[in-house]
Amino acid sequence: MSASFNYRHLYYFWVVAKEGGISRAAEKLDMAVQTVSAQVRELERSLGYALLKPAGRGLVLTDAGLAAMQQADLIFQLGEALPARVRDAVSSPVVRLVVGICDSLPKLVVHRLLLPIMAEPNLRLLCHEGELNDLLGDLALHRLDVVLSDRPAPANPNIKLYSHAMGSSSIGWYGTSALVQAATQGFPRSLSDVPVLLPTAHTAIRDRLDQWFEQRGIRPRIVGEFEDGALLKTFGSSGMGVFPAAESVQADLLAHYGVQRLGPCEGVAEHFFAIGTEKKVQHPLVHRLLQPAP
Numbered sequence: 001m002s003a004s005f006n007y008r009h010l011y012y013f014w015v016v017a018k019e020g021g022i023s024r025a026a027e028k029l030d031m032a033v034q035t036v037s038a039q040v041r042e043l044e045r046s047l048g049y050a051l052l053k054p055a056g057r058g059l060v061l062t063d064a065g066l067a068a069m070q071q072a073d074l075i076f077q078l079g080e081a082l083p084a085r086v087r088d089a090v091s092s093p094v095v096r097l098v099v100g101i102c103d104s105l106p107k108l109v110v111h112r113l114l115l116p117i118m119a120e121p122n123l124r125l126l127c128h129e130g131e132l133n134d135l136l137g138d139l140a141l142h143r144l145d146v147v148l149s150d151r152p153a154p155a156n157p158n159i160k161l162y163s164h165a166m167g168s169s170s171i172g173w174y175g176t177s178a179l180v181q182a183a184t185q186g187f188p189r190s191l192s193d194v195p196v197l198l199p200t201a202h203t204a205i206r207d208r209l210d211q212w213f214e215q216r217g218i219r220p221r222i223v224g225e226f227e228d229g230a231l232l233k234t235f236g237s238s239g240m241g242v243f244p245a246a247e248s249v250q251a252d253l254l255a256h257y258g259v260q261r262l263g264p265c266e267g268v269a270e271h272f273f274a275i276g277t278e279k280k281v282q283h284p285l286v287h288r289l290l291q292p293a294p
Helices: 006-017 022-029 034-048 063-089 107-119 133-139 178-184 206-213 229-237 247-257 286-291
Strands: 052-055 058-061 095-103 122-130 146-149 162-175 195-199 220-227 241-244 260-276
Touching: 006 022, 006 034, 006 052, 006 063, 022 034, 022 162, 034 063, 034 146, 058 063, 058 133, 058 229, 095 107, 095 133, 095 241, 095 286, 107 229, 107 241, 107 260, 107 286, 122 133, 133 247, 133 260, 162 178, 178 220, 178 260, 195 206, 195 229, 206 220, 206 260, 229 241, 241 247, 241 260, 260 286
Parallel strands: 095 122, 095 146, 195 220
Antiparallel strands: 052 058, 146 260, 162 241, 162 260
């Protein structure tokens, strides 16, 4: 588009098209016909196409004019709505927090981590889920205020990131009542005999679980692996296998999935981090997230 393109010219064209002629548009705009005509010709020159053509005593849109008119309608409809949007923003101030959520972080844990800010008046919470590296790229471009993850940010000489610990949770084993009953005797060695569901190697907790099995000489009968924690719990609640989950969300887990606790995964914990671009957190809501629970 030419540098001489001007939205005022577009507005005059828009009025001409709506009124069906330059004379009627000039009357509506309270301007001279010659001035309006010159403004439309200037728009045509900057775009490189004729937008209007004679038809009887009036003017009609060319194909290029029709395309321009469609865009102008969108632009000026938004413009007409602008005063009301600004007025609403001032009368109801919004406290905005844009959070990136690592896809390996369990959803029940995410909800618990965000609870400290949920009572904030006029909160506008935007959550984006994705792989950690993609989220860190958006964080570096300031598209996100913070990233919640189950691991700290990896070292990167090109991006200055800071990982703030949000706490941790021990891990327990859960399953349907039938599987829990079958695995209770001889637990945890019984995990070699009952079907087991695990998170994939995509998650930080998987390495710790594999080490836990190896240290105890357990060869689990793995029947399913899931990147998404909510999906793992859904299949676990259907009876496909017993599964590990954070003990910190045990009450929600039992209530939402109807499973029972089999036993602890001793020595294994899941850690949670808030990753930001500031060593000293400035965003008041992120700062609140990092405060220890009372």
